[in-house]
Amino acid sequence: MTRSHTDQAWPTTGLSFGGDYNPEQWDRAVWREDVELMKQAGVNIVSLGIFAWGLLETAEGHYDWEWFDEIVDLLEEHGITIDLATPTAAPPSWLLAAHPEFPPVDRDMTRHWAGARLGWCPSNPEFRTHALRIVRAVAERYGSREHVVMWHVSNEFGGGNGHCYCDVSAEAFRRWLAEKYGTLDALNAAWGTAFWGHNFTDFSEIIPPRGNDSKNPSLMLDFDRFSSDELLAHYLAERAVLQQITPDTPITTNFMVGAEADATDYARWAPHMDVLANDHYTRSSDLLPQQDVAFSGDRMRSLTTDRRPWLLMEHSTSAVSWQPRNRAKNPGELSRNALSHIAHGADGVMFFQWRASRAGAEQFHSAMVPHAGANTKIFREVTALGAQLHRLSPVMGSRVRPATIGILFDNEAGWAMREGVKPNNFMPYGPAVRAWHAAFWRRGESIDVIPPWNDYSGYKTLIVPQLFLVSDETAARLGDFVAAGGTLIVTAFSGIVDENNQVRLGGYPGAFRDVLGVWGEEFYPLQDGETFELDNGWTGSEWTEHLHTVSAAPLAHFSHGPLAGEPAITLRTLDGGGRAIYVAAGLDNQSIGDLLALLVPAQDSLVGAPDPDLEIGVREAGTRRFVFLINHGQRTVSADVTGRELLTDTEVHGSIQVPAGEVRVVETSAD
Incomplete structure (x- = not known):
């Protein structure tokens, strides 16, 4: 095991480069060609065995190691290290045939059929027994191999089994609630069950939020939390087996951090990872995919308090296969995407997958070696990237320049936004956060996208975009940040509910009224196609609200419509120099940039005036x-x-x- 100069365990001696390798899809004749091409491309690590459970354990307790021994030996012979997976993402067909109760159940009580990945209920104890058996078998056979340098636990937790509504999950949910609340009185109060007369008199009466009717948003939020915790419990169970057998080998799993609220609460999972790893794919419909790459990297880096380097476990060489229209990447885009992840804190870039599949659900997903083979643009760009990463070895272990700007991002706020009806149901959480990130990104500035409980010291400006749910503790800490001289910008529909998803009374924006020096009495969400203009020329759509100032001064007013003349953006300045700004309107990108130019001085550029491109x-x-x-x-x-x-x-x-x-x-x- 090597270490970078951050003294964190790292699986490779240089920047990590490789991808998911699935030799089981190919004849042995292809394997030697694979490893020769890997050496040509500069690959130094592959993820192995992610979906191999059914080929390794052919019947309960019966194993076929011969073929896997051969590929493990071959990779060692060619100096390629292995990120070895526990293959629990894909239960074998024989296991699912024997246990048709294992696959997860949808909200409408439709059970998944066998044939997809992650086809198991996280709460099912018998499934976990089978899963831990294969984990132990793999660890005992390969854990002592020197070139097995990291454990890859399962794959993309929540990407197929983020929620399960079956009876086993329901019983586990009740136990989770009993442990959290202790008494039914506490639960009924937290959920406000008096509405519609849904007061519970026994924990056995509680069921997951099944069906598509309107449900209690507090119950729905707790089910999101429970679901993340159940998946984490499974990860930790596999991790415990690996730690017992190979205590010195780092353990990770691949997150799917992006701009939307995640299926699992990655910020709360991060402390359990020896190496943070992420899968990130751009979308063909994205008008600014390069900023999405940066946003994901800025979130990944900020999941740890020391902002240590992380690993890009998966991204694509070109088109993916699961979007409505799958755009091929332009020449050079492969390298730009990969090196942008490095610029934002990654110490390695890997792809799904090494060789494009002939068959299966992702047969048209791009790969490092495409269907046309090595004499292709993609493989030439892959090889060029390998050479670039070798030249960038001095970067390994360095940290992204400390940021003075932090943007708060919380999955629980995103879940609360998603669950239950809202005044405007076309304002998803992720785009709101990303819009403010984009404004700073365009200025060429370092930005941290942080969980609300992170340390705020070192930041000059904090942005709170659409943080619908917020705790009293976070609100108080943000108040202290302003009192200490910081600049706080809070956007519309923030601070509205508490940790139980109950509306904070006394006027909007709830938890932030005092620090902002304003209160709102009514939301005025705009209809599809409607826009607004402020008296300073700034424009936007989606959201307006009726606001009153208390200790703040208006910076801009609505210029027309039912709120003409009312404040839209306010500023409260404290004696110590702190400033608290409230943006009670859905500003467009240009107007967000104009507001920041007015209120937040740009960081000193290290390269002169940055070009927009x-x-x-x-x-x-x-x-x-x-x-x-x-x-x-x-x-x-x-x-x-x-x-x-x-x-x-x-x-x-x-x-x-x-x-x-x-x-x-x-x-x-x-x-």
Whole structure:
């Protein structure tokens, strides 16, 4: 096992590069070609065995190790390390045939049929018994192999079994509730069950939020929490077996962190990971996919308090196969995406998968070796990326430049937004957060996307976008942040409910009324196609509200409509210099940028005035600084910097040209 200079366990000696490897899909004749191509591309690690349970355990307690021994030996022979999976993401057909009760049940009580992945209920104790048997068998056989450098527990938890509504889950949910609330009186109070006369007199009366009718949003939120906890409990059970057998081998699982509320609460899972790992895929419909890459990286980095490097476990070389229209990546986009993840804190990039499948559900998903073989644009770009990552070895273990801007993101707030009816049901959580991130990203600034309970020290500005659910503790800490001189920007529909998903009384925005110095009496959500304009020319859509100032001053008013003349954006300034801004309107991207230009001075740029097409990322280690310059545009751009460019191994004196679609990384001094 190697360590980076962050003293964190890391599976490879240099930046990690590789992908999911599924040799079971291919004849043995292909295996040697695979490892030769891996060496050619610079691959130093593969994830192995993720979906191999049924091929390893052919019947209960009966194992076929011969073929797997052969591929493990072959990878070792060629110096390729293994991120070895516990294959529990895909239960064998023989197991599901014997136990048709194992697959999860949908909200409408339809049980999943065998044939998909993650086809198991997280609450089922008998399934866990079978799962831990294969985990132990794999660990005992391969855990002592030196080139097995990391454990990959299952795969994408929640991606198929994020919620299960079966009777076994229902009973587990009741136990979870009894442990959380202790008494039915406490539960009834927390859920407000007096509404519709749904007061519970025994825990046995409680069922998951089945069906599609309107349900109690407090119950729905607790079921989201329970579901995340059940999946975490399964991860921890597998982890415990691995720790017992191989205590020194790091253990992880692959998150799916993006801009939406996740199926599982990754910020609360993160402390249980030795190496943080993420799967990230851009969407064909995304108008700014490069910013989505940056947002995901900024969230991943901020899941740990020390913001240590993380691993991109999966992304795509080109098109995926599960979107309505699957766009192929443009020339150079593969490298730009990968190196952007490095710029935002990753110490490795991997792909799904190594070789494109001939058969199966993802047969048209791109891969490192496409259907057409190695003589292709994709494989040439993969090989070029491998060489780039080798040249960027000095970056390993460095940290992203400390940010002075933090954006709060909480899955529980996203779940609460999603569950239950709202004044405007077309305002999902993720886009609201991402819009504010994009405004800073366009300015070339470092941004942390942090859980609400993280330390706020070191930040000058905190953004609270649509944090619908917030605890008293978080609200108080944000108040202290402003009192200490910080700038706080809170957007509409924040602070509305408490931890139990109950509306905070006394006027909106609930938990933030005092620090913002305002209160609102009524929401005025806009209809589809409606827009608003403020008296300073800023515009937007979706949301307005009737607001009153108490200790704040209006910065802008609504210029027309039923709220004409009423405040839309307010500012409260404290004696210590702290500022609290409330944005009671759904500003568009241009207006968000204008507001930030007015209220939040841009960080000092390390490369002069940033070009709009140029993404800038900065990582540092001691006195060494690594400036990533990623040109997403169609023309050459320049940046002011001095140092050594790592990808071309050239000296840079004062200015560098970055060709269209390319990346440059300049090592300079952080003095």
